[in-house]
Amino acid sequence: MIAMDENDISFFKDGLRLDGRRADQLRPVKIEVGVLARADGSCYIEMGGNKVIAAVYGPREVHPRHLQEVTRAIVRYRYNMASFSVEERKRPGPDRRSYELSKVSRESLEPVILTSYFPRSVIDVFVEVLQADAGTRTAGINAAAVALADAGIPMKSMISSCAAGKVADTIVLDPMKEEDNFGQADLPIAMNPSGEITLMQMDGGLSREEFHQAVEMAMKGCRDIYEIQRKALVEKYSQLEAPAEEVKACE
């Protein structure tokens, strides 16, 4: 991308953002449950320009064996970006960013997974970012949480994730690419429906007041996303009649 000066862009026009959203508005979210036949659970999500797919395998046997825990299941989370998901081709394979995102994303889900039900086993979560447009970790967590539910993994609650940012000295919900690249701060969070926070990262610059405002706005975004996640799950499972139907899926 050509280097742009952050002062050259105006992020707001007539009080609305570049894509016509209000400051506290999410991008359109679309969630589909059970999109992969082989996985135990799966989910496809679109959050604005992000297209992310998540699959869950397990609980299953741990390989390599020495990783297994006697009292609980371990959770593995792999965040991976497709090379074609971004403007400039990304070199395939894990990099330092994806290691960190995998770690914090896993830690955002682990608090609600009842791992003690499955000692010596592993729950694998694989997240593939097919198209990236700022907020891929939050989209990935949202999809992964739904995929876990779809896989029938016992969970204390759902997890929903969303970021708030700061552009042109204004706190905005769910920043898109332009706002993320040239904005002043980014604060992705994840939480359960009772408002306990399981992911919290921040970079940029925020005063303490702005930080409070951003956390509250991101929490509101999470609550909205939770409703969409719940609806998507209910929609899939209310349609299922007998377990026999699911066998067909793989043929």
Add this chain to the structure above:
Amino acid sequence: MSSVISEIRKDYLYNLILKGERADGRSFDQYREISIERDVIKKAEGSALVKLGSSQVLVGVKMQPGEPFPDSPNRGVIITNAELVPLASPTFEPGPPNEVGIELARVVDRGVRESKAVDLESLCIVPGKQVWIIFIDVHILDDCGNILDAASLGAIAALLTTKVPASKFGLGDDYMLPVKDIPIATTAIEFSDVLMFDPGVDEESIANTKLTVISTTDGNICGMQKSGTGTLKPEQIYRIVDIACEKAREIREKFLEV
């Protein structure tokens, strides 16, 4: 959080916490003794040895000219790396950095970068062709807990002693690297609704949740990272942020401001 701790020690710490105490007698928001020794490695452009209680972290800064990134042709480059070398803890293993090491390096990097402590544009030599590359290398020597705060402190302390080695590369006289802000990372753990700052290694192993807040000289926040498999309530986060900014100010005034 992966270190081995006996159940009886866990119990002991837990019972102390319920009484409002910590094993080493500190209050919940009290840091261990901090010492910073600067310029300890003469071969490095800048360096600092930080002791936080018994934790020891050595940070070295090396600089060399190189190519800028295509999307920021007029800016210098910062590359932060952390080595959790096996001499520092029975749980560290040799080999490429694991996710804990990568996270540590990236959070240290976040502090330096997002606080704009180093003016990257001043590190441009020939626009689009040649810029200064700053390597910040963190060596953990002894992990007695909270190595992240020690590493961040080491990074900024080392940058404050860094002399740009211009003469070595025929680019004029050496000069001190201009540092414009002093970001300080402060970390707290949460354990049964108690928030404890500067956790020791045992305290880290009993807590599920850790929050690091990096604040700048003007009292704003420039970076945060929650890690661990627990949850935090918003009120707990706000409380950590308030105390963290206060602690950061104290540390900055005592150790780093000239």
